[in-house]
Amino acid sequence: MRGSGIQIWFFIGVLLLIYGLMIFGYGTYEWVSVAHFGGQYPAGVQLTSLHTPIWWGGLLTALGVLYCVKFRPGRA
Amino acid sequence: MAHQVSPSLLAVNAMPLAHLRLLDMIVIAVYFAMVIWIGFYLRGRTNTGEEFFMAGREMTAWIAGLSFVSANLGSLELMGWAGSAYQYGILATHWYWIGAIPAMLFLGLVMMPFYYVCKTHSVPGYLFLRYGEHARVLAAFSFALEMILMSGVNMFAMAVVMKVVLGWSLTFSILVSAFAVTLYVALGGLRSAIFNEVLQFVLIWGGALLVPILGMIQAGGVSGLKSQIIKNMHTDSYFHLWRDLGSFSANPMGVHWTGIVFGLGFAISFGYWTTDFLVVQRVLAAHNLRAARMAPIIGSFFKMAVPFIVILPGLLGLVLLQNTDGSRRQLVPEDTVKVCMPMSSDCAASLKKTSLSAEVQQDVLNQKDTPQSELHSYNEVLPLMMARYLGPGLLGLGITALIAGFMSGMAGNISAFSTVWTYDLYKPLINKKGSDSHYVIVGRISIVAGVIVSIGAGYLVQHAHGIMDYVQALFSIFIAPLLATILLGMFWKRATAPAGFLGLLLGIVFSVSLFVWVHLNPANLKYVALSPYAKPMAENVFRALWACLFTGLVIFLVSLVTKPKPIAELEGLVYGATPLPTEEPVPFYKNVWLWAILALCIFVALNILFW
Numbered sequence: 001m002r003g004s005g006i007q008i009w010f011f012i013g014v015l016l017l018i019y020g021l022m023i024f025g026y027g028t029y030e031w032v033s034v035a036h037f038g039g040q041y042p043a044g045v046q047l048t049s050l051h052t053p054i055w056w057g058g059l060l061t062a063l064g065v066l067y068c069v070k071f072r073p074g075r076a
Numbered sequence: 077m078a079h080q081v082s083p084s085l086l087a088v089n090a091m092p093l094a095h096l097r098l099l100d101m102i103v104i105a106v107y108f109a110m111v112i113w114i115g116f117y118l119r120g121r122t123n124t125g126e127e128f129f130m131a132g133r134e135m136t137a138w139i140a141g142l143s144f145v146s147a148n149l150g151s152l153e154l155m156g157w158a159g160s161a162y163q164y165g166i167l168a169t170h171w172y173w174i175g176a177i178p179a180m181l182f183l184g185l186v187m188m189p190f191y192y193v194c195k196t197h198s199v200p201g202y203l204f205l206r207y208g209e210h211a212r213v214l215a216a217f218s219f220a221l222e223m224i225l226m227s228g229v230n231m232f233a234m235a236v237v238m239k240v241v242l243g244w245s246l247t248f249s250i251l252v253s254a255f256a257v258t259l260y261v262a263l264g265g266l267r268s269a270i271f272n273e274v275l276q277f278v279l280i281w282g283g284a285l286l287v288p289i290l291g292m293i294q295a296g297g298v299s300g301l302k303s304q305i306i307k308n309m310h311t312d313s314y315f316h317l318w319r320d321l322g323s324f325s326a327n328p329m330g331v332h333w334t335g336i337v338f339g340l341g342f343a344i345s346f347g348y349w350t351t352d353f354l355v356v357q358r359v360l361a362a363h364n365l366r367a368a369r370m371a372p373i374i375g376s377f378f379k380m381a382v383p384f385i386v387i388l389p390g391l392l393g394l395v396l397l398q399n400t401d402g403s404r405r406q407l408v409p410e411d412t413v414k415v416c417m418p419m420s421s422d423c424a425a426s427l428k429k430t431s432l433s434a435e436v437q438q439d440v441l442n443q444k445d446t447p448q449s450e451l452h453s454y455n456e457v458l459p460l461m462m463a464r465y466l467g468p469g470l471l472g473l474g475i476t477a478l479i480a481g482f483m484s485g486m487a488g489n490i491s492a493f494s495t496v497w498t499y500d501l502y503k504p505l506i507n508k509k510g511s512d513s514h515y516v517i518v519g520r521i522s523i524v525a526g527v528i529v530s531i532g533a534g535y536l537v538q539h540a541h542g543i544m545d546y547v548q549a550l551f552s553i554f555i556a557p558l559l560a561t562i563l564l565g566m567f568w569k570r571a572t573a574p575a576g577f578l579g580l581l582l583g584i585v586f587s588v589s590l591f592v593w594v595h596l597n598p599a600n601l602k603y604v605a606l607s608p609y610a611k612p613m614a615e616n617v618f619r620a621l622w623a624c625l626f627t628g629l630v631i632f633l634v635s636l637v638t639k640p641k642p643i644a645e646l647e648g649l650v651y652g653a654t655p656l657p658t659e660e661p662v663p664f665y666k667n668v669w670l671w672a673i674l675a676l677c678i679f680v681a682l683n684i685l686f687w
Contacts, residue, residue, distance in 0.1 A: 005121060008139060008271045012278050015110050019103060019282070023469040026099055030467070045467045047290050053469055056286060 006073045013067025020061030027053025093241045093456060094463040100472025107279070107476045108256055111272050111483070115260030118268045125512045128265035128519055129197060129495045130361055137367040139274055141374030143358040145382075146273040148348075149280060150230065150485035154386050154478070155237065158461075159454035161390025162407060164329045165305075165314025166686055168390070169383045173317075174341040176379050177679045179349035181672050183359070184372040187350050189656050190566050191360060192368045194648045198492075199353040199562070200500040206565040206649050207576030209504065214580055215558060216500035219353060222550045223493035224526055227486050228533025234482040235534070241459045242475070250534060253483055254527050261487050261494075262523045266361060269484070269491040273358070276480040277378075283470075283477030284385040287458070290465040291392035304395040308404070314391065317686045323609070330611025339617025343624040344552065347559035354492045366659050369668045376675045380682065386458075393457040397464070399447035405460075406432055410453040416440055417451055490526050497522045549591055556620040557583025560627035567651045568635075569643065575634035583627030590619045 031051055033039030041048040096104075122128050135143070160168035196202045200219060204212035235249035260268045295301040305314050313320050313327060320326045321333035349355060349372070362368035397405040408430045416423040419441075427437040432448075439449040452460060462474040498519045503510070510518070561580045564571045594600045594615055604622070605614040646653035664670060 006117060008274050011110065011114055011271065012275055015106070015275065016278070016282070018106055019469075019473060022099065022103065023473070026469045042467045044463070046464050047294060048467070050290070050293070052286060052290065052465070053467060056470065060282060 007071045009067050009071040010073060013064050013069075013071060015064070016060045017064025017068055020057050020059070020064050022057070023053045024057030024061055027051060027055075027057050093452075093459050094471060094475075096242060096472060096475065097468045099468045100475065103469060103472030104476050104479065107480060108252075110275070111256060111260050114271050114275075115263040115268050118264030118271065122263070122265045122267055123513075123516070125515050125519070127267065128516045129498065130357075131265065131267040131270055133361055134363045135270060135358075135361045135367070135371075137362060137370035137374055139270060140359050140362040140367060140371035142277050142378065143270040143273040143361075144355055144371055145375035145378050146277040146280075146484060147355050147358055147488040149277065149382065150481045153485075154280070154284070154481060155455050155458045157386045158390040158393075158458040159407075159456070161387040162393050162454045162457045163390075163409075164327075165391065166317055166383075166387055167327060167329045167331075169317060169387050169686070170336050170340060172379060172383050172386070173679060173682060174336060175345045176349060177376050177675065178341060179345040180372040180376040180379065181675060182346065183350045183356075184369045184376075184668065185672055187566065188359065188369045188372070189365060190649060190651070190654065191356065192362075192365050193654065193657065196360070197499045198496050199351055199356055199558075200496055202562070202649070203565070203576065203580075204500070204504075206573075206646075207561075207571075208573040210577040211561070211573070211580055212500055213505070214577065214584075215561075216496050218554050218584065220493050220496050220501065222554060223354070223489045223496070224529050225533050225550065227489035227493070227526070228530035228536075230482065230485055230489070231530055232534035234479075237459075237478070240456070241478075250531060253479070253486070254531055257483050257486050257490065258524055258527045261491055262520045265519065266357065266491050266495070269487040270358060270361060272480075272487060273484045276477075276484040279473070279480045280477045281385065283474040284389075284458075284462075286470065287461045287465055287474075288384055288388040288392065291389060291396055291461065295392055295395055301391065301395065305391065308395060314394070315686065317683060319687055324605070324607045324611070324614065325609040329613050330609060331614045331617065332605075332607065332610075335605065335614050335617040335621070339614075339621040343556045343559065343620035344617060346563075347555035347620065347624070348551075351558045351562045352555060353496060354488050357492055357495065365657060366662070366666075366668065370671070373668060373671050373675060377678075380675070380678060389461045390457050393461055397457070397460055399450070401447040403448060405448075405452070406430070406436075407452050407454045407457060408432065410455060413451050413453045419443060486530075490523055490530070493526050494519045494522045497526075552616045552620055553587045553591055553623075554584060556623040557587060557627040560624045561631065564628060564631045564635075565650070569646055569650050569653055570635050570640050571631055572635045572638040572640050574638045575631045578634050579627045579631035582630050583623055586626045587619060587623035590622065594619075 030039070030041065031054060034041060121132075124132075126132055157168050157171065160171075191199075191202060194202060194205055196205060198216075200212045200216035203215050231250055231254060232246070234253065235244075235246040238244040238249040239246055260272065264271070292298070292301065295304060302312075302315060306312055318333065321331065321336060324330050324332050359368050359371045362371050393407070395404075397407070399405045409426075412423075412426040412430055415426045424437075424441055427440060430437075432440070436446075436448045439446050440451065443449075459478075462471060466474050498515050502518055502522075503515065507514075557580050560583060561576055564579075565576055590604060594604055598612075601610050601612070601615055602608040604610075605618045607614075610618075643653050648654050
């Protein structure tokens with residue numbers, strides 16, 4: 001959308017940032033708890049050794065930050 | 077497009093496929109909060125009719141393009157085509173490539189100037205300008221009816237999917253999703269619908285992209301996937317788009333290349349992508365003609381990429397899905413699940429048509445509680461693959477993508493209905509002299525009323541499952557006659573108003589007649605598809621082709637014996653009578669033709685690569 005106001009890309013950035021932080025945070029907790037505290041990966045989920053929530057959550061967070069900054073309200 | 081899970085056939089009594097944890101629920105709740113925030117934010121920017129119904133005509137090419145392609149990317153469609161890929165291999169990709177790309181490029185390069193220059197609010201509005209009131213009312217009425225029924229059917233279908241995948245109650249899913257959609261579309265109009273479609277597009281990629289990535293890692297890459305499918309299925313047909321289309325019997329889909337090229341690639345595809353107001357409305361909201369032409373071209377690149385998150389998971393499901401004991405899980409047709417869960421007398425006959433071993437079939441018939449005897453349909457391949465790879469948080473994101481796909485699809489139906497109802501039915505037939513603000517109020521009320529009627533239609537379907545198939549066939553019945561009517565109107569100056577109306581009316585009657593003829597006696601399919609080996613998938617493409625040709629013939633003949641409009645009245649509407657606006661010079665990398673040719677080259681290369 002052109003003109004003033006909050007752009008859709010900013011909303012997308014906010015959503016990606018929230019999701020990224022949540023998923024990255026969970027991935028880190030899962031890794032640490034399994035490695036050091038005898039925790040277990042969720043039953044039935046495959047390829048847990050790849051630690052998908054960490055790198056996918058990190059990617060979403062990075063994209064979210066990029067969109068939030070680039071399309072922040074009031075930016076010329 | 078025109079392929080959906082048939083929820084009446086899903087086993088709603090089975091155990092849920094996935095279990096959400098607290099983190100997943102928070103992910104879903106955040107999505108709902110976000111769309112409602114967007115609706116309230118946009119309410120203050122949506123005051124005039126132009127803002128409410130046309131999003132102020134200020135969308136950039138990127139937003140209009142993503143919204144254009146996203147309006148067609150519903151969750152039921154994703155699940156249905158992933159299931160088709162499991163069943164037919166990459167033949168299902170035709171619905172994403174030849175069934176979309178040429179039509180999208182044609183819309184951007186050739187048709188968009190006429191839609192845009194005449195400043196119509198809708199496709200029925202174009203018919204009014206070109207053919208007069210009768211054609212508009214017929215098109216508007218059939219479109220409005222289709223949108224409401226489709227919205228209701230999709231709402232019910234999504235609720236059933238949520239029940240199958242997550243175990244949620246039907247009423248809970250219907251009420252929550254209907255409330256959210258009503259709120260954000262009634263508040264923000266088309267602008268809100270477009271914003272959420274773009275948001276949904278990002279969510280679908282963010283939620284579904286991991287499945288093919290992790291699946292390909294586990295399958296050992298392309299070569300590993302190919303060798304395992306050949307080992308399991310004993311054929312390499314699953315990897316060829318065109319090689320086996322020389323005869324109806326040589327491919328699992330039972331279609332012929334003529335049906336794919338002329339029926340799907342022309343009649344259905346051009347009908348949907350260039351005349352269905354649900355998608356065209358998104359492009360009409362662009363801020364200038366160049367953006368309106370560029371939007372479908374941008375959309376075509378993303379459309380070509382969609383098979384990566386839809387078709388590939390279906391293929392991966394063929395080799396990777398496992399039962400709890402580690403044996404290969406084989407999915408079955410939906411009607412087998414229906415007759416076996418709960419058990420009925422037709423189960424044994426239905427099981428014999430599947431590839432399940434005799435031992436497993438016996439276990440199912442004896443209702444033994446073994447891992448192999450738990451039946452799942454082809455259409456469940458995508459949620460099954462999600463449950464296989466996505467842990468807490470990521471699974472919530474995947475489910476959110478499905479919910480978002482459903483909600484934006486419903487928002488698309490309702491916003492298009494609201495525009496057509498207000499401008500093409502209410503304004504000409506009920507109140508011609510209302511103020512702009514009056515029509516905005518009518519639009520908002522029609523959204524609320526449309527959702528309520530949709531809910532009623534959804535519950536009606538729940539108690540009369542046979543209606544579902546007929547409602548879903550409405551799309552292919554209406555779209556082909558509309559395509560012929562608009563193409564002849566746009567590119568043939570001699571086409572007259574009576575011919576346009578009669579052609580559209582008789583074309584719809586002809587299309588309905590073909591549909592009823594085949595459904596009363598399925599053996600008639602061999603006449604419609606011109607082969608005794610044709611399978612049901614061939615019916616839609618050939619029916620659309622004949623309906624399009626029939627409509628064109630009626631318009632041609634009636635035009636010859638009726639009086640055409642003077643050329644001066646066709647300006648802005650018809651090729652050859654319209655001085656096309658010259659666009660401001662732009663750098664070569666912003667040239668519409670450059671990107672269209674690039675999209676066309678990639679399209680051709682992909683078809684050769686997967687020949």
